[in-house]
Amino acid sequence: MTTNRPMQPPERQPIGFWTARAGEAIRARTRGALHDIGVTQPQWWLLHQISLHPAGADRAETIEKIGHNDTPEAIVEAIESARAEGWILESNSRMKFTPEGLDTFRRAADLQNMLQNERMSGISEADFVTTIEVLQRTIKNVGGDAWHW
Numbered sequence: 001m002t003t004n005r006p007m008q009p010p011e012r013q014p015i016g017f018w019t020a021r022a023g024e025a026i027r028a029r030t031r032g033a034l035h036d037i038g039v040t041q042p043q044w045w046l047l048h049q050i051s052l053h054p055a056g057a058d059r060a061e062t063i064e065k066i067g068h069n070d071t072p073e074a075i076v077e078a079i080e081s082a083r084a085e086g087w088i089l090e091s092n093s094r095m096k097f098t099p100e101g102l103d104t105f106r107r108a109a110d111l112q113n114m115l116q117n118e119r120m121s122g123i124s125e126a127d128f129v130t131t132i133e134v135l136q137r138t139i140k141n142v143g144g145d146a147w148h149w
Contacts, residue, residue: 015138030115039108042078045069046095047087047105048112056094065149 007013031041039047045066050057063075079095082088087101097105120128139146 019135026119029118030112033111033115034108037107037111039104040078040081042066042070042074043082043087044108044112046075046078046082047097047101047108050088050095050097050101051105051109056091056096059090059093059095062095068147 027041034041034044046062049062049066059079063072063079067075069075079088079090082101083090085100085104086098087104088095089098090096136146
């Protein structure tokens with residue numbers, strides 16, 4: 001954040017501006033770090049979902065659950081690219097890791113943990129929870145609808 005120029009006090013700042021800038025900064029940092037290990041963000045979402053379903057993640061349910069993070073088409077593309085990379089196998093609409101995929105997931109998960117620690121530096125859990133609740137209330141107040149598993 002550039003602090004060498006005066007700004008209005010926080011209570012007079014536009015929440016839409018700051019949420020948009022925060023989202024842009026987080027996405028750029030996350031996507032750049034994932035790119036450095038050869039994973040796209042939609043591939044990460046896919047690998048994470050598969051990790052939650054040891055018996056195999058259902059293709060249609062996975063697309064429905066994480067498609068709103070980007071687009072359903074981006075998730076389908078992530079599935080196809082993960083198959084092409086040899087990270088997942090798909091049988092009867094269920095997706096499972098290959099050994100290479102499990103290794104890729106673990107590297108990406110370690111990276112995501114590091115990024116979360118980086119984002120939370122100097123932010124208490126209570127402040128984080130309050131921020132999420134304020135954003136959820138703001139969305140509701142303006143007639144929006146948002147959901148995240």
